[in-house]
Amino acid sequence: MEPRRIYLVAGELSGDILGAGLMRELNARHPDVEFRGIGGPRMQAQGLNSRFPLETLSVMGLVEVIKHLPELIRVRRTLREEAIAWQPDIMIGIDAPDFNIGLEKQLRETGITTAHYVSPSVWAWRQGRVKKIAKAVDGMLTLLPFEAAFYLRHQVPVAxxxxxxxxxxxxxNDRSSTRQSLGLDEQAPVLALLPGSRSNEIRFLGATFMQAAEQLCQQHGALQVVIPAASAQRRDEIAQLLETFPVLGERAVLLDGQAREAMVASDAVLLASGTAALEAMLCHRAMVVAYKMAPVTHWLAKRLVKTSWVSLPNLIAQQSIVPELIQDDASPEAIAEQLSALLSDDPGRHALEARFASMHQALQRNASRRAADAIDALVAGQPLAAQDDSIDGC
Incomplete structure (x- = not known):
């Protein structure tokens, strides 16, 4: 059975990108397929009839969610009624789990096949949510192998x-030519320093990162430091901080964006935990992950988070291959010590780069094509287990 009608609901820009890639694959396979739901300009360009603007679901923070709750309830009711009337072959929620999983459950109870694309962090905290997910979806599509392993353990169909x-x-990638393009010395060591893209990350991490880099500059006389700024506002905040670190200020190259280029050019990366750690891994660069947060937030996180690691490279590898320095452990001295060890150990660093390249290859699956394979299987009533041929590949 080929899918003729597909209902998709994406809630933010990243979901619009994922949804558009999936739709492109499905359009190529099934020229007569129709798409309805919620999506942004990329999904609409692939033929989605979007009932509401993408931004409708992009509500962050407890206060904002409460403020918009009546509108979100109205939107979900409207989508539910329209999907039931249209009778799609499958409904696919793309990320936005707090909104989509409830909608998926409501539609599945009426007999509509459902899937969720991008796992929420249920493996890290509030693991009991997996029971609700099991009732809501016929299949979960994950981006990372350890997520798939979690769902298999809980007997949720997964790809x-x-x-x-x-x-x-x-x-x-070419470290040498990237250094040339950034105006860096090709022979001298390079540290990429990424304190984060949000203002509160600069507030909690900026001075600590720069103090650590200042110490490194004193220990490694030829060290070059590149600092990509995510926005004009972050650039101003970083530039202001640099004024208090004269040795680092003389060595640092401040970039507008270009985080990926900074990583590729580097011998080592200092970064906050998050997607940047995954990107550094996919650039095959050694790194130190350090993170600080508000004391109350850290107190709660220690009690809620169930994983042994916070960085995606360690979670994917399921072992400590990247140093993680969190909260009180993230002192300038400890960070500088870890980075100095990386910069001084050429064989160890090169071995880690090779390990990251292997992990990269295991993740490089043509995600949109495999997601379309999974959707076709679900519509045809076939099991998803056959779609998952190597969750242990990393």
Missing amino acids: FVGHPLADELPLE
């Missing part, structure tokens, strides 16, 4: 489709 960022980034 590991790979990560689109792994598809986007090349398996080989």
Whole structure:
């Protein structure tokens, strides 16, 4: 059975990108397929009839969610009624789990096949949510292998489709030419310093990162430091901080964006935990992950988070291959010590780069194609287990 009608609901820009890639694959396979739901300009360009603007579901923070709750309830009711009337072959929620999983459950109870694309962090905290997910979806599509393993343990049909960022980034990159393009010395060591893209990350991490880099500059006389700024506002905040670190200020190159280029050019990366760690891994660069947060937030996180690691490279590898320095452990001295060890150990660093390249290859699966394979299987009533041929590939 080929899908003729597909209902998709994406809630933010990243979901619009994922949804558009999936729709492109499905359009190529099934020229007569129709799409309805919610999506942004990329999904609409692939033929989605979007009932509401993408931004409708992009509500962040407890207060904002409460403020918009009546509208969100109205939107979900409208989508539910329209989907039931249209009778799609499948409904696919793309990320936005707090909104989509409830909608998926309501539609599945009426007999509509449902799937969720991008696992929520149920493996890290509030693991009891997996019971609700099991009732809501006929299949979960995950980007990372350890997520698929979690769902298999809980007997939820799952397909590991790979990560689109792994598809986007090349398996080989050129450190030398990237240094040339950034105006860096090709022979001297380079540290990429990424304190984060949000203002509160600069507030909690900026001075600590720069103090650590200042110490490194004193220990490694030829060290070059590149600092990509995510926005004009972050650039101003970073530039202001640099004024208090004269040695680092003389060595640092402040970039507008170009985080990926900074990583490729580097010998080592200092970064906050998050997607940047995955990107550094996919650039095949050694790194130290350090993170600080508000004391109350850290107190709660220690009690809620069930994983042994916070960085995606360690979670994917299921072992400590990247140093993680969290909260009180993230002192300038400890960070500088870890980075100095990386910069001084050429064989160890090169071995880690080779390990990251292998992990990259395991994640590089053509995620959109594999996601479309999973959707076709669900519509045809076939099991998803056959779609997941290597969740242990990393």
